[in-house]
Amino acid sequence: xxxxxxxxxxxxxxxxxxxxxxxxxxxxxxxxxxxxxxxxxxxxxxxxxxxxxxxxxxxxxxxxxxxxxxxxxxxxxxx
Amino acid sequence: xxxxxxxxxxxxxxxxxxxxxxxxxxxxxxxxxxxxxxxxxxxxxxxxxxxxxxxxxxxxxxxxxxxxxxxxxxxxxxx
Amino acid sequence: xxxxxxxxxxxxxxxxxxxxxxxxxxxxxxxxxxxxxxxxxxxxxxxxxxxxxxxxxxxxxxxxxxxxxxxxxxxxxxx
Amino acid sequence: xxxxxxxxxxxxxxxxxxxxxxxxxxxxxxxxxxxxxxxxxxxxxxxxxxxxxxxxxxxxxxxxxxxxxxxxxxxxxxx
Amino acid sequence: xxxxxxxxxxxxxxxxxxxxxxxxxxxxxxxxxxxxxxxxxxxxxxxxxxxxxxxxxxxxxxxxxxxxxxxxxxxxxxx
Numbered sequence: 001x002x003x004x005x006x007x008x009x010x011x012x013x014x015x016x017x018x019x020x021x022x023x024x025x026x027x028x029x030x031x032x033x034x035x036x037x038x039x040x041x042x043x044x045x046x047x048x049x050x051x052x053x054x055x056x057x058x059x060x061x062x063x064x065x066x067x068x069x070x071x072x073x074x075x076x077x078x079x
Numbered sequence: 080x081x082x083x084x085x086x087x088x089x090x091x092x093x094x095x096x097x098x099x100x101x102x103x104x105x106x107x108x109x110x111x112x113x114x115x116x117x118x119x120x121x122x123x124x125x126x127x128x129x130x131x132x133x134x135x136x137x138x139x140x141x142x143x144x145x146x147x148x149x150x151x152x153x154x155x156x157x158x
Numbered sequence: 159x160x161x162x163x164x165x166x167x168x169x170x171x172x173x174x175x176x177x178x179x180x181x182x183x184x185x186x187x188x189x190x191x192x193x194x195x196x197x198x199x200x201x202x203x204x205x206x207x208x209x210x211x212x213x214x215x216x217x218x219x220x221x222x223x224x225x226x227x228x229x230x231x232x233x234x235x236x237x
Numbered sequence: 238x239x240x241x242x243x244x245x246x247x248x249x250x251x252x253x254x255x256x257x258x259x260x261x262x263x264x265x266x267x268x269x270x271x272x273x274x275x276x277x278x279x280x281x282x283x284x285x286x287x288x289x290x291x292x293x294x295x296x297x298x299x300x301x302x303x304x305x306x307x308x309x310x311x312x313x314x315x316x
Numbered sequence: 317x318x319x320x321x322x323x324x325x326x327x328x329x330x331x332x333x334x335x336x337x338x339x340x341x342x343x344x345x346x347x348x349x350x351x352x353x354x355x356x357x358x359x360x361x362x363x364x365x366x367x368x369x370x371x372x373x374x375x376x377x378x379x380x381x382x383x384x385x386x387x388x389x390x391x392x393x394x395x
Contacts, residue, residue, distance in 0.1 A: 001276040001305055003247070003263070008158025010082070010132065014123050015151035024132070024151075026082075026158060031274055037110055039080040039132055044251050048158050053247065053261070053276055057295035058136035059302045065138045067150075068080055071304075072252035077263060079245025079285050087237025089161070089211065093202050094230035103211070103230075105161070105237060116189055118159040118211055127237050137215035144217045146229075147159055166395025168319070168369065172360050173388035182369070184319070184393060195347055197317040197369055206395050216373035223375045225387075226317055238355040238384055240326070240342070268353055281330050290326065290340070290355055294374035296381045308383075309331035314342060316324025316364050 003030045003074065006050045010039055018064040025070060027054050040068040082109045082153065085129045089118055097143040104149060106133050119147040161188045161232065164208045168197055176222040183228065185212050198226040240267045240311065243287045247276055255301040262307060264291050277305040319346045319390065322366045326355055334380040341386060343370050356384040 008026035012019070023042040029035050030051070040054045043066075053072040058065050087105035091098070102121040108114050109130070119133045122145075132151040137144050166184035170177070181200040187193050188209070198212045201224075211230040216223050245263035249256070260279040266272055267288070277291045280303075290309040295302050324342035328335070339358040345351050346367070356370050359382075369388040374381050 001261075003274075003276060006158075008156050010151075010156050011154045012132065012151040013154055015132070016122050019151055024080075026156060034113070034271070037082075039082060043253050053249065053252070055295070055304045057302075057304060058134070058138060059295060065136075067134045067136060072247075072249040072256055072261075075248045075250055077245050077247050079263060085237075087235050089230075089235050090233045091211065091230040092233055094211070095201050098230055103159075105235060113192070116161075118161060137213070137217060144215075146213045146215060164395075166393050168388075168393050169391045170369065170388040171391055173369070174359050177388055182317075182388075184395060192350070195319075197319060216371070216375060223373075225371045225373060238340075240353075240355060271350070280332050290328065290331070292374070292383045294381075294383060296374060309326075309328040309335055309340075312327045312329055314324050314326050316322075316342060 001053045001055050001071065003077065004028055004052050004054050005030060006046055006048050006052060009048060018066065027052065027070070038068060040070050041066055042070045044070055044073055046070045046073055080132045080134050080150065081115075082156065083107055083131050083133050084109060085125055085127050085131060088127060097145065106131065106149070117147060119149050120145055121149045123149055123152055125149045125152055159211045159213050159229065161235065162186055162210050162212050163188060164204055164206050164210060165195075167206060176224065185210065185228070196226060198228050199224055200228045202228055202231055204228045204231055238290045238292050238308065239273075240314065241265055241289050241291050242267060243283055243285050243289060244274075246285060255303065264289065264307070275305060277307050278303055279307045281307055281310055283307045283310055317369045317371050317387065318352075319393065320344055320368050320370050321346060322362055322364050322368060323353075325364060334382065343368065343386070354384060356386050357382055358386045360386055360389055362386045362389055
């Protein structure tokens with residue numbers, strides 16, 4: 001999983017069914033080198049500015065797949 | 080998922096069954112650094128020039144696999 | 159999926175069962191920057207010199223897994 | 238799997254159910270070039286400073302998914 | 317799959333059950349640019365110095381997962 005900051009939100013009308021009603025957030029890795037930017041489905045109530053943990057794997061949720069998703073809001077990172 | 084622009088289309092006669100009848104579009108990530116180019120199956124009616132969201136995972140659709148695929152047409156990105 | 163050219167062939171006697179009888183081809187991405195080279199299982203009758211589409215995911219085929227595989231021979235790319 | 242050192246720990250209240258009760262550790266690859274940093278679920282009793290082996294795939298554990306995870310504590314690496 | 321050379325071996329007492337009794341080998345890609353180093357489970361009797369083909373996907377073997385694994389010993393590569 002990657003430590004990221006939420007930096008934006010995607011609006012889309014025309015999309016696959018598994019994305020209906022989901023919040024699509026643009027995430028940017030906190031790492032300064034080789035910074036990556038991608039879109040993840042919010043699962044935990046994150047918003048722009050949140051520091052989050054993102055899983056970049058696909059998994060099943062009942063009958064549908066959920067792609068890259070925000071799985072935790074980070075309170076703190078030690079060490 | 081990656082924010083991409085559709086920049087081309089692939090024509091192929093000799094292909095695996097799961098690709099039959101699918102539109103194969105060349106996508107390029109919008110990120111300026113470390114830009115990636117790859118081919119995705121269109122699931123939402125995208126075409127050359129569309130700004131899209133692409134899932135780079137594999138999933139089952141009924142009895143067949145669908146690879147990298149375009150899952151949404153992007154209307155806008157805020158933030 | 160990645161647009162690649164087939165540039166070589168791998169010969170191996172000692173291998174896992176799922177590779178028995180499969181043609182193992184060395185593929186190189188067409189992208190000039192960050193060119194990748196890897197080995198894929200041929201599923202469509204490709205050979206050295208072919209321009210192909212390669213899926214870099216794993217999937218089941220009956221009871222066995224098939225890894226990175228060549229899923230199409232490319233006739234043309236527009237755009 | 239990647240050879241990593243555990244360099245930190247993540248604290249999070251608001252998270253998906255599959256992460257409840259799991260230790261979330263920040264891992265950094267030992268490789269000096271192209272060093273990667275990410276968060277993995279501890280499965281083997283690792284802590285900050287441990288040299289570990291990390292699997293960056295997703296798998297099922299009973300009814301839930303487990304993401305990137307620490308699968309071994311490394312005693313030594315020869316060669 | 318990636319063409320690699322086996323360059324070392326990992327010793328670990330404390331590990332997940334799926335790794336018990338498996339040989340864990342450090343593999344380095346043959347590619348000179350962007351060389352990658354990682355650990356794979358040996359499935360074919362490879363050892364330090366072997367030129368091998370490595371699958372970097374996860375798959376099921378009976379009831380357990382097997383991660384990155386060495387799937388073939390390479391005799392020769394043409395082209």
